[in-house]
Amino acid sequence: MKDYQVIVVGGGAAGMMAAGQAAQRGKRVLLLEKKERLGRKIAISGKGRCNITNEEHVSDFIRNYPGNGRFLHGILREFDNVALREFLAHYGVETKVERGGRVFPVSDDAETVVETLLAYLAERGVTILSGITVEEILVEDGRVTGVQGLGQRRFFAPAVIICTGGASYPATGSTGDGFRFARKLGHKVITPRPALVPLKTAEAWVKEVQGLSLRNVEASLWIGGKKKVAEFGEMLFTHFGVSGPIILTLSRQAGEALRKGEPVKLELNLKPALSSEQLDARIQRDFQKYSNKQFKNALDDLLPQSLIPVLIRLSGINPDGVVHQISREERKGLTALLQGLPLTITDTLSLEAAIVTAGGVDVKEINPKTMASKCVKGLYWAGEVVDVDGITGGYNLQAAFAMGFRAGRAAAGEEFSQV
Ligand SMILES: Cc1cc2nc3c(=O)[nH]c(=O)nc-3n(C[C@H](O)[C@H](O)[C@H](O)COP(=O)(O)OP(=O)(O)OC[C@H]3O[C@@H](n4cnc5c(N)ncnc54)[C@H](O)[C@@H]3O)c2cc1C
Structure with a gap:
């Protein structure tokens, strides 16, 4: 030998x-x-x-x-x-x-x-x-x-x-x-x-948008009711939850907290380049443009198609209502939702599935x-x-x-x- x-x-x-x-x-x-x-x-x-x-x-x-x-x-x-x-x-x-x-x-x-x-x-x-x-x-x-x-x-x-x-x-x-x-x-x-692993969410609506990849979003990680860290970049919806670079980066801290039994949430800012005032003004412009349309047909300029029905549901605004009938409060609520879409993290995928x-x-x-x-x-x-x-x-x-x-x-x- x-x-x-x-x-x-x-x-x-x-x-x-x-x-x-x-x-x-x-x-x-x-x-x-x-x-x-x-x-x-x-x-x-x-x-x-x-x-x-x-x-x-x-x-x-x-x-x-x-x-x-x-x-x-x-x-x-x-x-x-x-x-x-x-x-x-x-x-x-x-x-x-x-x-x-x-x-x-x-x-x-x-x-x-x-x-x-x-x-x-x-x-x-x-x-x-x-x-x-x-x-x-x-x-x-x-x-x-x-x-x-x-x-x-x-x-x-x-x-x-x-x-x-x-x-x-x-x-x-x-x-x-x-x-x-x-x-x-x-x-x-x-x-x-x-360490770098996709996250499971309690919200089942993610399934409706599985495969949707979003660039230029900001995801904030909340642990025990406190905002810990935010990541800006690309993410992906899957049939069980969320993945993609910014989610993987947050997953280590999310996993540590879950193992300690702490509640973990994510908040997605879909329009992080705009202040809430700027986003509200932008929505007002869209609402003027589509003032006689139904609400469900008024978000095409703002969001990817697959996300629209989900956000309409979460906003609580009547999808069949005419846009000019939407109240200021409802519009403000929509702005807040677009800049703070909440997700409850229940678990990570297994070690075998981690990067x-x-x-x-x-x-x-x-x-x-x-x-x-x-x-x-x-x-x-x-x-x-x-x-x-x-x-x-x-x-x-x-x-x-x-x-x-x-x-x-x-x-x-x-x-x-x-x-
Ligand atoms: C899907 C995926 C994508 C990734 N993408 C990136 C990326 O783009 N950039 C990046 O920086 N990192 C990425 N990573 C992480 C990166 O690939 C790893 O951290 C890195 O390859 C680890 O290298 P390593 O040599 O330590 O281990 P490994 O690459 O895991 O190599 C270990 C080797 O040891 C062998 N081995 C194990 N046990 C035994 C044994 N008993 N006898 C003989 N041989 C054995 C295995 O067969 C294997 O070939 C990715 C990981 C995954 C899973």
Whole structure:
């Protein structure tokens, strides 16, 4: 059997980067992947287009990781968004910036990112064994010695990097195995829970507008009767509730509150660019234009078609009444509804349906300069398996790549260069 110096478990973003970096530093590296093909989560990321990172200046990056951003401080400076884009460009993937600073490959195809990483691993001479599920991490006298796969198949190396991902979208291979390894190895695991996840609502009317995507709306999150935070951007109605970028961003806090039994509400401002006076004036203009029409035919200029019957019902205004008969109070009520459409949040979708897993291996037991375990010598952690999570916009892949970069180099014996 070939003698390896570094074994990487898991061929996602973190694992592929870690393996390549260790091999680049002259180590004989083995990458073990459960699925037949590597990078399955990258392939479905960004709706198949892969939002690889964000253009934002790296000094502002940390605030976009509600889950332990500070832990990433040095790691992200060592391998930042510029470095990641240069790395990809070097291997032939040019990138472009879209709305909100989101960076995508020019190809608009996530598979080009996977193929590039595979080409990188081949160039660096990494041995890849796919279709192998690691079952156990082998340790002797507090030091890692290798790993064991299904059927007692053993592989030995003095350094092992675990990059098994979280527990979301298990069809991609990330089924939470790393959390099991961690507990067995004496690491503390912060309870895995959904971080970026759609929300269920009590209001059944969402079903009537499922599939409707709204741009430029503002969603405010209310917990225990207090407004906590608001997000501006794009959202989507589904048959069970709400989803889309701004909802996913709010979902982490919403989920935390629900788990504590606190009441959670959302208020949607469908016209956030207007003050309530401006919106009222705008509605008055529409009402003048349609003064002899029925109310149900007077909102076409203001709202998407599918939302009109819902809002008419919620407004309490007679849909068949003539517009000029609508009272001032009724009109004011409609304005308030358009700028504060209430939704009661009852639950999140499951961890399996989350874009990202919050929780994972406790960062207090990982050295942020090396990604090395403080519990077992020669063991390293990288990627979503670690208790770090970011908002949407490319932050999670950037974190996975940066942690993989550091772990791969450290496992190959290279010191941390950042202060
Ligand atoms: C639908 C969706 C869209 C997303 N879009 C974006 C986006 O556009 N931008 C962004 O920044 N983030 C996005 N994310 C999040 C991002 O993809 C992940 O955070 C990131 O890929 C995590 O990388 P990782 O290498 O840590 O883990 P993973 O990519 O999950 O890789 C873990 C690998 O380990 C393997 N593995 C697991 N257990 C074992 C074992 N026992 N033995 C061997 N191998 C094992 C798995 O098969 C898998 O290949 C998205 C996530 C989802 C689900």
